[in-house]
């Protein structure tokens with residue numbers, strides 16, 4: 001069980017690792033980059049090839065407090081190479097630790113739907129699907145059919161407009177911009193960034209037209225009663241441009257384990273203290289975080 005900088009969760013749990021790229025959102029997969037950079041080490045002996053970490057399977061039983069857990073941050077539970085028996089063992093642990101809430105996220109919604117029809121998902125299993133582009137909105141139609149108490153969408157890295165999306169049956173949407181040093185490549189940044197690097201100002205600035213993509217999603221969430229969380233604008237690292245949209249942060253979450261702690265609150269406070277606006281124009285332009 002690991003601490004994490006991912007601000008919409010509290011801990012990550014990786015009883016396995018490894019995956020294969022499937023859509024455009026995967027192009028700069030952080031998990032692949034990390035795992036392959038450590039290939040051959042005790043942490044990632046097989047790089048990003050499938051690695052079952054059975055010794056981690058029972059970690060949630062040892063957590064003292066009810067916790068919000070991002071399950072499989074270094075893989076995709078519904079990758080077809082994951083043995084079905086092991087997938088079931090992971091869901092067994094989720095079922096047997098109802099004090100925790102588990103955020104499961106996949107880019108393979110068809111496999112998630114198939115699994116959910118074969119086995120009723122436990123109430124603390126949040127069924128999440130990444131939708132990184134307006135071209136992939138059909139994933140929402142699949143997610144809507146999954147029988148889960150919480151169905152959610154991660155629109156990160158957000159690569160194109162959703163237009164005016166139908167969010168019926170969805171409980172939570174997270175938005176976020178691409179991040180990583182690859183964004184210093186102007187062509188890549190042009191294709192994928194919600195931000196651009198202003199070399200004269202030496203800082204990342206938001207692209208107004210792409211800010212509108214996030215604003216449209218937020219407005220759809222508000223209109224349709226869906227919780228909304230804006231994680232980051234992105235840049236060379238996730239918080240490089242802060243996370244303020246229209247003068248404030250957006251931190252809604254469907255529910256918390258035990259309903260008694262604020263999500264990763266210490267981290268959020270630390271983050272916001274660092275991201276000081278230097279230009280109050282819509283609160284949208286920020287110094288890079290030191």
Ligand code: SF4
Pocket residue numbers: 019020021022023025026029030031032074075076107
């Ligand atoms: S599905 Fe997720 S974990 Fe798998 S390659 Fe794509 S971004 Fe990486």
